[in-house]
Amino acid sequence: MLSSIFYHVFVKLIPANANPAVSLAVAYLTSLILCAGLLFLYPVDRSIIQEIKKLYWATVGLALALVGLELGFLLAYRAGWKISTAAIIVNVAATLLLVPVGMLLFKQKLSPINMVGIVVCVAGLVMVNMGR
Numbered sequence: 001m002l003s004s005i006f007y008h009v010f011v012k013l014i015p016a017n018a019n020p021a022v023s024l025a026v027a028y029l030t031s032l033i034l035c036a037g038l039l040f041l042y043p044v045d046r047s048i049i050q051e052i053k054k055l056y057w058a059t060v061g062l063a064l065a066l067v068g069l070e071l072g073f074l075l076a077y078r079a080g081w082k083i084s085t086a087a088i089i090v091n092v093a094a095t096l097l098l099v100p101v102g103m104l105l106f107k108q109k110l111s112p113i114n115m116v117g118i119v120v121c122v123a124g125l126v127m128v129n130m131g132r
Helices: 002-013 020-038 048-053 057-078 086-106 112-130
Strands: none
Touching: 002 057, 002 086, 020 057, 057 086, 086 112
């Protein structure tokens, strides 16, 4: 949770005149260095090449999603979205869209209390957007 808070604060603090592509490239280069450091906590079994061979298209999909997520929030904050509501709007909307994904792709079921929660989320999303 703390990382999520820092994430939104730091994205909001990126200067408006900074090129978004360069900003993300520097962020991801720094992330690459940090991930290399994580190899000390999560060492590879044989070699890094063997670990890479275990991966498939979902990792590339994750990379595309991450860049889209980062760029989306960066541009939303530059367009004037409030840090106090942007994450709520995006996360609740994404969660609502993930309900049918979970049901169709992963055969997950919803309980009656889950359905009540979805209705509450929709109501909350409407109320949060009323003040925009």
